[in-house]
Amino acid sequence: MLKDKLDKILPKVQKPARYIGGEVGSVVKDKSKVDIRYAFCFPDTYDIGMSHLGIKILYALKNSVPNYWCERVFMPLPDMEEQMRANDIPLYGLESLEPIKDFDFIGFTLQYELCYTNILEMLDLAGVPVFAKDRKELFPIVMGGGPCVCNAEPIADFFDLFVLGEGEEVNLELLALAEKYKKNGGGKEDFLNDAAKIEGIYVPSLYDISYNEDGTVKAIIPKGSAPAKVKKRIIDDFDKAFSPDYFVVPFTEIVHDRSVVEVLRGCIRGCRFCQAGFIYRPFREKSKENIIRQVKSLAESTGYDEVSLSSLSTSDYSDIEGLLCELTEYTDAKGINLSLPSLRIDKFSEEVVQRIKSVRASGLTFAPEAGSQRLRDVINKNITEDSIMKSCRIAFESGYSSVKLYFMLGLPTETLEDIDAIKALADKIIELYYSIPNRGKRGVSISISISTFIPKPFTPFEYEPLADKQTVSERQKHLLEITGSKGRKKIDVSWSHYDTTLLEAVLARGDRRLSAVIFEAWKSGCKLDGWGEYFKPELWAKAFEKCGLDMSFYAHRKRAYDEVMPWEHMDMLFSRDFLVEENKKAHLGITTDNCRDKCAGCGLNKTLGRPCFSYGSKKEDK
Amino acid sequence: MNEVTYPVRIFFSKLGRAKYISALDLINCIQRALRRTDLPVWHTQGFNPHTYVNINLPLALGTEGLCESMDIKLCEKVEHAQVVEKLNAVLPRDIRAVRAAEPIKKHTEIEKSVYRIAVDCDIDKLFDFFASDSIPAEKKTKKGVTELDLKPYIQADKPRDGEFYLTLPSGCDFTVNPSLVFDTYERITGDKIDMLSITRVRILCKDGKDFE
Incomplete structure (x- = not known):
């Protein structure tokens, strides 16, 4: 049994x-x-994976079936992995402490x-061949789910199958099929x-991919019973979607411990x-009663x-004021x-602001994403300077003194003018703070967090190139220079x-040929790439070179509207023409209304067979 | 503040997987468990109130315990058997409330811990080591490394079936953890020692009797 071996190594590892x-809520x-055993793997550490809501939902869902047993598995950090490999401990499920290869x-x-x-x-640590073609037996079936499945091509060679879309129903259908195969x-x-x-x-x-001479995808041809397009699954009646009434409560602190x-x-x-704004369509709400009960x-x-109330944009809940009043x-x-x-x-009445203030608020953050209104129109980020200022005023009057701003x-x-606008916005917020008579005693502090825009599949910007290194560093430098000149202490x-x-x-936005690159990179020692201290870009560069592939081809190339995308066989239930239209509007600086005010015509309603909103009885736009 | 509270000392075991819960995490774990019950637990007052829990003598990470104890306060009187039952319904599987009682002694009276040790090593050699004239060790504390002779502190009973009892100082003033003894053994003899289990079985006070 692994428990004895683990008892020898665990005193030597961190946390x-x-x-x-063995935590409360873990299912044994x-x-x-039990007929079906499922290893639910989060390919990052416990601290991160345990904070994720999706794993909690699907864990409870699978375990709600008496003869299915779902266990959790996370990526060990290097100190633990070293001990596991040295002591012949294969990757195991946290509930049974048994090897997941079985x-x-x-x-x-x-x-x-x-x-x-x-x-x-993780597959290697489990003792399972990493390539799907090398796993001849039916079990274990290696599968994947989650947002990256909308373009899973770069990891296609490692997986037997993927789930596209929301997993609450399809997971159970799939496990039932496996149960049948186990019996018969x-x-x-x-x-x-x-x-x-x-x-x-x-x-x-079940798909053959062919390529053009220029390296772009030529065709994606289904074989056997495979559909030409894989349709994303959704739970149309979201209020009836499975949601857990318990969580595994960790012993040790995790990122979001709540x-x-x-x-x-x-x-x-x-x-x-x-990407989330498109691939998680359509908009669906849970009833207030259901939320409060949960x-x-x-x-x-x-x-x-x-x-924590979670969603892409909780303010867009139609009765947010009513919900918060009852919840508080x-x-x-x-x-x-x-x-x-x-x-x-900025959308709330004074009363609600007072109410949420009484609950400890976690600080004030905004994501204007772009400094100028012009650029915010291009990206269709419908947050105006007025609304930022209004929110800041409310917050400052309530005693806040720090604001965090996210930009891309x-x-x-x-252009550089848009970068100047970031600084101008920060300055205006600082001025606003000092114009408020009943402001807090502390000085104002503005922290600006900058990320680089990454074009993602199934967004109107999937055709756009990633900005090159020189452009990005020039703009970073410019921002540093201008924020450095005045009030450096206030702006971070x-x-x-x-x-x-x-x-x-x-x-x-890669294609299936990248599986070979990922394999090479991993073999040469790449892992935990999301962790700054473990990321080894030079090994990745070598892996691309070895496979004869060019990173710029995937990242920096402007793609034509009619190019066959590597993810062309995924159907996210809205029309691809809509993305092209939105891309054209972006370049003209034309915004698109939010879906509740006016249907943007993405075509999802046709798939649903119903409108996303009842536009007849127009609600007051708060 | 003149509110009446009822202090309760809960004795519990911390075994199996629970031995990897650190002292700090254990407090969190108990607070959450208390919030899962309907016990009228007392909260500390002030700007940021929290459920009051005091662990009397924290256990080193990786060590099991049979006679651990914590103090809580209740705002109303509850039968002690009820407290135990309610807690056991919500505690992690490997932490079990054994009994609850009114606190008799203060945790500052604690002087020693008795550990049951199972090791995989040359036991005769280990006991020869215990019998040596002096056992120079390096104890790491927050202030840095201090050198001390462990010899006067080690009290080991004759082994039976690969197990033996080891009594070491532990308390507010001075603690020697079993791991310090075995690390020192490894450092001085160069031999590897495989710990099978360390279980705290008794906590003794300055009067030589159990903490209660």
Whole structure:
């Protein structure tokens, strides 16, 4: 048994509690009564993975079926991995402490591109061949889900199948199919062909990809039972979607150590750079009663003293004021902190502002993304300077003195004037602060966080190039110079590293040939690429060279509207022509209304067979 | 403030997987467990109130314990058996409340811990080591490294079936953890020692009797 071996090595590693399970809420079953065993892998550390809501939902969902047992698996940090390899401890499930190579499913959630080498590391640590073609037996089936599946091509060679879209229903359908195969027998090939018939299942080995001489994709041809286009799954009646009434409560501190309730899915905003805003369509809300019930049941079952309302844009919940009023009654009485990330307080009445103030607010953050109104129109980020100022005024009058602003560099059509506008905005906020008579006693502080814009699939900017290194560094330098000249102490600027950005950009819009590169990079020692201290860009560069592929081809090339994209066979339920239209409007600086005010015509309503909103009874736009 | 509170000392075991919960994380873990019950627990007052829990003698990471204890305060009187039952319904599997009682002694009276040790090594050699004239060790503290002779502090009973009992000082003033003893053994003899388990089985006070 692995427990004895683990007892010998765990005293030698940092924070051993994250490698041993046994937490409240972790599910332990009698394995003699279990038919399907599922290893739910998060390809990053425990601290990060345990903070993720999706894993909590699908963990509870699978374990709600009596004869399925889902366990959690995370990426060990190098000190633990070294001990595991030295002592012949294969990757194991945290609940049973048994090797996951003997499980029926090894499922990865794919939240960001920089975790791809971790997948290979984890498979290898489990003792499972990393390439799908080298796994001849049906079990374990290696599968993936999550946002990166909208272009899973770079990791296609490692996976048997993917789930496209929301997993609550399709996971159970897939596990039921596997249960049938376990009972009746059958090989991997048959299973994959049957799986491909389930809506939302993508079996990469059932597609032949051919390439043009210039390196672009020529055609994607389905084989066997595979559909020409894999349709994304959604839970249309979101209020009835499965949501857990318990969480695994970790022993050791994690990034977001609190309960989380999802209030809505999708986004009405249509910001042109934002992948989540497109791939999670349509917009759907959970009922107020349901949200409040979930907040209460999670508070009682976990004992957490903080709860967070989660969504892409919680302010867009149609009855946000009513929700917050009712919720704060409960959380105030129980001494629970209500945390509201990404809330736009300019929309609220004085009363609600006072109410959320009584609950400890986590500071004031805005994401204008671009400094000038012109550029904000290009990216369709409908936040105006007026609304930022209004929010700041409310906050400053309530005693706040620090503001965090998020911006992107390298956006399409961006010039140095747009960078100047970032500084101008920060200056205006500083002036506003000192114009308020009843401001706080402290000096104002503005922190500006800069990331580089990365074009992602299924956004109107999927055709756009990533800005090159020189442009980005020039603009960074410019911003530093101008913010340095005045009030340097009040404005603090930070940004992301270009090498990391470049790799993410390549992997996001890459094709299937990148599987070989990822394999080479991993073999040469790349892992934990999302962690600055472990990221090795020079090894990645060598891997690309060895495979005869060029990072710039994937990252810096402007793509034509009619180019066959590597993800052409994924159907996200809206029309590709809509993306082209939105791209054209972006270059003309024309904005698109939010979906609640006016249908933008993405075509999703045709797939749904209903309008996304009841436009007849127009609601007051708050 | 003149509110009446009822102090309760809860004795618990911390075994198996729970031995990897650090002292700091344990407080968090107990606070959350208390919030999962409907016990009328007392909260500290002030700007940022939190559930009051005091762990009387923190256990080193990786060590199991049979007689651990924590103090809480209740705002209303609750039968002690009820407290134990309610806590056990919500505690992690490997932490079990054993009994609850009114505190008798102060935690400052604690002087020694008795550990049951199972090791995989040459036991005779280990006991020869314990019998040597002096055992120079390097104890790491927050202030830095201090050198001391462990010899006067080590009290080891004759081994039986590969297990033996080791009594070491522990308390507010001075603590020697079993790991310091075994690390010192490894450093001086050059031999490797494989710890199978360390379990604290008794906590003794200055009067030579159990902490209660």
